[in-house]
Amino acid sequence: MTILPAPDTLACQPNLHVELALLLALATLWGASYSFIxxxxxxxxxxxxxxxxxxxxxxxxxxxIxxxxxxxxxxxxxxxxxxxxACLNSVLPFTLIAWAEQTVDAGTAVILNATTPIFAFLLTLLFTRHEPLSIRKAVGVLAGLGGTVLIIGVGAVDGIGSDLLAQGAIVLATLCYAGAAIFGRVxxxxxxxxxxxxxxxxxxALLLPVSLAVDRPWTLAPSWDSLLALVALSVFSTALAFVLYFRLVQTLGSVPTTAQAYLRVPIGVGIGALLLGEALEPNMLAGCAAVVIGVAAMSIPARRRG
Known part of the structure; x- marks a missing residue:
């Protein structure tokens, strides 16, 4: 936590290399959350x-604190x-995704969740207009989504529509994330x-009373794997990730911060290739390139003309 500077330093022009590194770290932390969940x-x-x-x-x-x-x-x-x-960034989306992941396969879930930058871009364009939008950002949004589909495999798109209720829950969660990125600027x-x-x-405070009334946690018998996943998810993919998230909303802006939704995919592919020896197909490499181009277009500010 100590790597984050005090608020007065945030008033200065942020170091773009640092911010992009933090964006990559956030994508890694939230990318791991799917497995933990x-x-x-x-x-x-x-x-x-x-x-x-x-x-x-x-x-x-x-x-x-x-x-x-x-x-x-x-x-x-x-x-x-x-x-x-809390309602936009944790209560609603966390619960919806956890419920949906009981039946939705990982590839479909990642593709649906990767639409966060699209929703953030559209909400900003249609309603808030709190940060400048450009054709370059729009191209970045579409390139990132296209790269995500290539990495996971075009066949994963076939799964969309097979479980409409669960997949609709993920889309609703994604819309909440987009709204949270915009609201977070306050x-x-x-x-x-x-x-x-x-x-x-x-x-x-909102979820605990409902959990006590509905699930009666004292009657459960969770496995050690589930408990360890809960701890890892809470410490790394939530506590640390949320601090990075609010930092990036302040420094990069709402739409660029949502670009980490695309970065999660090549990170997962890279981890699989390095640790599990999984093969990198040509479509995956092309998809990774498209994701990098999309994130760069969304996150790196255009140079001002003299």
């Missing part, structure tokens, strides 16, 4: 699993914003750990 929901109901995720991650960030000698804000208006952010100027902790704690 898949393992976790095998023996823990989705609602309880996500309630535990938000509670553990929120508690970790609260401890970090206290360790740094800081305290959570007390402004009621700010906590209302935390609550909105926390500009704050230490990124504050909205991250506030949103997660609000999410836990």
């Amino acid at each position: 898949r393992i976790g929901v095998e023996t823990i109901p989705p609602l309880t699993f996500i309630a535990g995720r938000t509670l553990i991650a929120g508690a970790i960030l609260l401890a970090v 206290r360790w740094r000698g800081l305290s959570l804000p007390r402004d009621p208006a700010l906590w209302r914003r935390f609550l909105v952010q 926390f500009k100027g704050q230490d990124p750990v504050m909205p991250a902790a506030g949103a997660l704690l609000c999410g836990a």
